[in-house]
Amino acid sequence: xxxDLAQAKTCRAMRAxxxxxxxxxxxxxxxxxxxxxxxxxxxxxxxxxAQTGTVDTLAGELDAKTExxxxxxxxxxxxxxxFGQSRxxxxxxxxxxxxxxxxxxxxxxxxxxxxxxLWRANTEVSRDPTQDREVRFxxxxxxxxxxxxxxxxxxxxxxxxxxxxxxYELFDGNAGINLDTGxxxxxxxxxxxxxxxxxxxxxxxxxxxxxxxxxxxxxxIAMPVNDTNAYLxxxxxxxxxxLNEAWSFRTGFLFEYNNNAPDDQNKxxxxxxxxxxxxx
Numbered sequence: 001x002x003x004d005l006a007q008a009k010t011c012r013a014m015r016a017x018x019x020x021x022x023x024x025x026x027x028x029x030x031x032x033x034x035x036x037x038x039x040x041x042x043x044x045x046x047x048x049x050a051q052t053g054t055v056d057t058l059a060g061e062l063d064a065k066t067e068x069x070x071x072x073x074x075x076x077x078x079x080x081x082x083f084g085q086s087r088x089x090x091x092x093x094x095x096x097x098x099x100x101x102x103x104x105x106x107x108x109x110x111x112x113x114x115x116x117x118l119w120r121a122n123t124e125v126s127r128d129p130t131q132d133r134e135v136r137f138x139x140x141x142x143x144x145x146x147x148x149x150x151x152x153x154x155x156x157x158x159x160x161x162x163x164x165x166x167x168y169e170l171f172d173g174n175a176g177i178n179l180d181t182g183x184x185x186x187x188x189x190x191x192x193x194x195x196x197x198x199x200x201x202x203x204x205x206x207x208x209x210x211x212x213x214x215x216x217x218x219x220x221i222a223m224p225v226n227d228t229n230a231y232l233x234x235x236x237x238x239x240x241x242x243l244n245e246a247w248s249f250r251t252g253f254l255f256e257y258n259n260n261a262p263d264d265q266n267k268x269x270x271x272x273x274x275x276x277x278x279x280x
Contacts, residue, residue, distance in 0.1 A: 056089065105125045133170070134171065135169070137169075140166075143163070145160060157203075164196065252273045256270075
């Protein structure tokens with residue numbers, strides 16, 4: 001479907017509204033939780049890469065997460081942004097190629113009914129113009145089960161969940177929206193999609209070598225019941241090595257596959273980062 005100026009502006013307004021709504025739900029949910037309140041804690045991590053040679057490359061990522069724990073409830077908010085550019089020294093400087101440009105906001109809330117059974121809800125608002133994705137909004141909820149819990153329950157556990165969700169995605173057709181005319185700068189038209197997803201997810205956290213390594217592995221698969229070809233899979237590993245109580249060496253690997261992406265785009269996204277994290 002062709003997207004005009006009004007629709008483009010509506011999309012931008014929707015992103016701002018959904019972002020505010022996600023934060024409102026999470027913070028309001030924090031007020032409903034019962035039991036001992038341990039307050040907010042979190043970590044901010046940054047990575048930076050620069051390379052010169054025949055091709056100059058500059059890339060960086062900022063990842064921030066905050067989490068609040070009660071006796072039976074956990075609320076978390078995560079903000080992630082990545083940007084990168086490269087330029088062939090033989091080309092015109094104005095022909096810089098953007099290799100990364102993504103921003104994501106995640107919200108997560110779970111309630112433990114018992115030591116094993118839980119209920120989980122999560123949401124995402126994100127964009128990635130390098131894949132022609134103007135916006136993605138996801139909301140999912142469903143039951144889960146904690147299969148294993150270690151000596152430090154908040155840092156050592158393995159749990160899995162299933163549920164149902166809603167997903168909206170808007171792609172610009174690999175041409176970009178011209179906000180002056182409301183039309184695309186090319187022959188291809190953008191499209192938007194809505195899905196009712198069946199979702200399976202897991203989260204694994206553990207400490208190795210007497211706490212000298214913090215391991216977090218998450219993964220999810222969303223299979224639309226109204227279009228099974230538009231599935232979305234994501235998995236991420238984050239490893240932290242504490243340097244002291246506040247600072248840590250941090251490395252991560254992200255893999256995402258979106259079969260709903262345009263045919264002329266790479267449907268797989270991979271990102272490896274190395275940097276420093278600061279806990280608060």
